[in-house]
Amino acid sequence: MLPEEATDExxxxxxxxxxxxxxxxxxxxxxxxxxxxxxxxxxxxxTAELLADLEVRGTPARRAG
Structure with missing residues (x-):
């Protein structure tokens, strides 16, 4: 399960x-x-770039905001 996405705000x-x-x-x-x-x-x-590029347990993270 991916962590909750951070919004742009x-x-x-x-x-x-x-x-x-x-x-x-x-x-x-x-x-x-x-x-x-x-x-x-x-x-x-x-920060947005970091969140966009992170992988969680081998699954690419969804883009922030």
Whole structure:
């Protein structure tokens, strides 16, 4: 049985939580917003790719979201 699929919204929320944690900022200052948002996008994309490519007991996982 495959684990429950993560939605795009869940992946994005997890990426945001990760970037907040490692940056130490809950919300970036205006001059850091672009780089903060790019980091969230990059983490979300990497997570979606990971979930899409994972195999569970030899069965390819279904695509996220």
């Amino acid at each position: 869940e992946v994005r929320a997890a990426a945001l939580q990760y970037v907040r944690k490692v940056s130490g900022f809950r919300a970036p200052a205006a001059h850091n917003k672009e780089v903060f948002d790019r980091a969230v996008d990059a983490v979300a994309a990497a």
